Amino acid sequence: MRMKKRAKKIESRPAKIIKGIISCLLxxxxxxxxxxxxxxxxxSFKTKSELINNTMGWPSxxxxxxxxxxxxxxxxxxxxxxxxxxxxxxxxxxxxxxSMLGYALAHYEFKGKALLESYFLLGLMFPIQLGILPLFIMxxxxxxxxxxxxxxxxxxxxxxxxxxxxTNFFKALPKSVMESARIxxxxxxxxxxxxxxxxxxxxxxxxxxxxFVQIWNDFFMPLVFLTKTGVKTxxxxxxxxSANFLxxxxxxxxxxxxxxxxxxxxxxxxSEQIVEGLxxxxxxx
Amino acid sequence: MKKKKRKNRSYxxxxxxxxxxYTVFMMVPLAFAFYYSVFDWSGIGPKTFVxxxxxxxxxxNERVSGxxxxxxxxxxxxxxxxxxxxxxxxxxxxYMLHIKIRFHKYIRFMLFLPYVISTSIVGFFAMILFDxxxxxxxxxxxALFGKDAQQAWLGDPDMVFKIFVCVIIWQCIGxxxxxxxxxxxxxxxxxxxxxxxxxxxxxxxxWHVVLPMLTSSLTTNITLSVIYAMTMFDLPYILVxxxxxxxxxxxxxxxxxxxxxxxxxxxxxxxxxxxxxxxxVMFVIILSLTIVxxxxxxxxxx
Numbered sequence: 001m002r003m004k005k006r007a008k009k010i011e012s013r014p015a016k017i018i019k020g021i022i023s024c025l026l027x028x029x030x031x032x033x034x035x036x037x038x039x040x041x042x043x044s045f046k047t048k049s050e051l052i053n054n055t056m057g058w059p060s061x062x063x064x065x066x067x068x069x070x071x072x073x074x075x076x077x078x079x080x081x082x083x084x085x086x087x088x089x090x091x092x093x094x095x096x097x098x099s100m101l102g103y104a105l106a107h108y109e110f111k112g113k114a115l116l117e118s119y120f121l122l123g124l125m126f127p128i129q130l131g132i133l134p135l136f137i138m139x140x141x142x143x144x145x146x147x148x149x150x151x152x153x154x155x156x157x158x159x160x161x162x163x164x165x166x167t168n169f170f171k172a173l174p175k176s177v178m179e180s181a182r183i184x185x186x187x188x189x190x191x192x193x194x195x196x197x198x199x200x201x202x203x204x205x206x207x208x209x210x211x212f213v214q215i216w217n218d219f220f221m222p223l224v225f226l227t228k229t230g231v232k233t234x235x236x237x238x239x240x241x242s243a244n245f246l247x248x249x250x251x252x253x254x255x256x257x258x259x260x261x262x263x264x265x266x267x268x269x270x271s272e273q274i275v276e277g278l279x280x281x282x283x284x285x
Numbered sequence: 286m287k288k289k290k291r292k293n294r295s296y297x298x299x300x301x302x303x304x305x306x307y308t309v310f311m312m313v314p315l316a317f318a319f320y321y322s323v324f325d326w327s328g329i330g331p332k333t334f335v336x337x338x339x340x341x342x343x344x345x346n347e348r349v350s351g352x353x354x355x356x357x358x359x360x361x362x363x364x365x366x367x368x369x370x371x372x373x374x375x376x377x378x379x380y381m382l383h384i385k386i387r388f389h390k391y392i393r394f395m396l397f398l399p400y401v402i403s404t405s406i407v408g409f410f411a412m413i414l415f416d417x418x419x420x421x422x423x424x425x426x427x428a429l430f431g432k433d434a435q436q437a438w439l440g441d442p443d444m445v446f447k448i449f450v451c452v453i454i455w456q457c458i459g460x461x462x463x464x465x466x467x468x469x470x471x472x473x474x475x476x477x478x479x480x481x482x483x484x485x486x487x488x489x490x491x492w493h494v495v496l497p498m499l500t501s502s503l504t505t506n507i508t509l510s511v512i513y514a515m516t517m518f519d520l521p522y523i524l525v526x527x528x529x530x531x532x533x534x535x536x537x538x539x540x541x542x543x544x545x546x547x548x549x550x551x552x553x554x555x556x557x558x559x560x561x562x563x564x565x566v567m568f569v570i571i572l573s574l575t576i577v578x579x580x581x582x583x584x585x586x587x
Binding site: 012015019020022023026027030032033034036039040055056096097098100101103104105108110116119120122123125126127128129130131132133134135136137138153154156157158159160163187188189192213216217219220223224234235236238239242243245246249252256259260263264266267271274275278279280 | 302309310311312328381384389391392394396397398400401402405406408419424455460467512519543560567575
């Protein structure tokens with residue numbers, strides 16, 4: 001902090017002006033996001049006829065017809081529900097499986113541990129897309145194609161990054177806490193459940209947030225694995241509107257508003273944590 | 286002694302679920318992509334062993350290889366854009382945030398925001414801006430310069446790639462930027478302080494003090510970008526459809542793969558073997574590019 005103050009004293013006048021200009025330009029640039037999101041939300045309240053002539057301005061009257069139409073007349077509610085189920089179950093499974101894995105990799109010594117650790121990191125380098133065709137055949141044979149369960153399996157299996165975050169966190173924990181519990185006679189699983197999990201709330205929420213964002217927004221996996229109307233997710237629902245947006249011009253704004261609001265609320269509440277998890281795992285890994 | 290024995294058993298229970306899931310749904314499919322790539326197989330019926338036949342067809346068959354190399358070229362063109370345009374912008378923005386320009390907290394919050402927005406929504410935002418009929422940009426151009434100023438935007442083969450890169454910049458700049466930013470925060474303050482005492486200006490300090498310390502985040506970012514560039518799919522698919530748009534300017538290998546692997550009903554041909562061959566090529570490219578990146582950046586590191 002002291003250093004920063006001194007740095008400011010030395011700073012020359014032109015440097016200050018340039019910095020001011022850059023920050024103005026960046027602020028202007030951020031208006032693009034505000035405009036796009038704001039316009040989408042405003043447009044979702046406009047009537048069908050108003051939207052045709054007035055796509056850019058303030059609505060002359062507010063109506064909820066678009067939302068009603070999207071939710072009650074189309075499959076959108078189903079899509080929303082599918083996304084909620086998919087994300088909740090996947091994040092839960094991922095957190096359980098990856099935290100156990102991370103705990104074992106951080107706190108046990110055994111033969112071949114280093115090998116196992118690098119084995120689990122392979123998934124960071126070779127994305128799941130590369131094996132998607134055999135995966136597709138496999139899920140079809142297991143009758144999991146076109147089910148949310150199939151995707152839950154895939155998202156849970158894609159655990160490299162989460163495991164890395166958990167391992168890094170557990171490695172930083174003092175071993176003495178766990179050792180003392182073990183001496184008291186607690187079994188390994190109880191140590192994990194009663195002692196490790198409660199103190200690892202920060203990392204659990206980080207992993208949950210990051211995987212929430214990724215799964216909620218995923219497009220490719222649902223596109224490949226969920227082709228029936230009843231199982232499609234939110235991103236696919238939005239895509240089917242926007243692929244034919246002239247016919248759905250009034251509905252799409254309402255649909256996007258519904259999809260945007262939860263994610264924006266989460267971002268407002270937890271942006272620091274999302275960023276931290278993302279960069280923490282990346283820089284240390 | 287007894288304690289040690291118990292220890293040895295219990296870690297298996299923690300590892301098993303993850304190990305099984307990861308192996309069955311991640312690694313086995315990857316291995317099977319290699320296996321399928323040497324067969325001619327439509328997914329049903331018998332497999333015929335063709336050796337390197339799929340690869341030879343991919344590289345030499347005129348109709349197929351034209352599409353494939355066009356797509357691969359686009360992947361590399363995009364990767365080049367990442368290295369020459371996107372990464373420098375990310376480093377620059379990260380540095381601006383690092384030296385705490387005015388409104389830096391707000392700017393950081395807003396620059397990262399598109400990262401949490403789904404690509405299907407980003408694709409729609411791009412349409413709102415760039416659609417030739419209803420897009421905002423054409424409306425503005427018409428209002429300012431009349432009807433002649435209108436552009437085809439995404440329909441224009443010369444512009445579609447540039448627009449695509451702009452959309453990517455808007456959507457994806459945040460994550461890499463924050464990785465650089467986190468790295469800058471970790472630079473020991475003594476080094477920065479020393480440079481301040483030496484009378485080093487902001488610009489010089491960036492070049493000679495900050496930039497050389499960024500090798501770890503540079504390696505991470507470039508590796509992530511290589512993987513992202515080689516598996517590019519969502520945004521071009523949403524922007525211009527599965528065929529890669531106007532004269533295939535936005536066709537990428539993952540989209541070619543998708544058409545052969547899953548597009549049977551739309552494109553007349555489903556070939557598991559051939560699709561897997563494309564996956565294997567993607568695998569080899571990703572592997573070699575990451576190795577090259579690591580080797581190159583190790584050399585700069587000191």
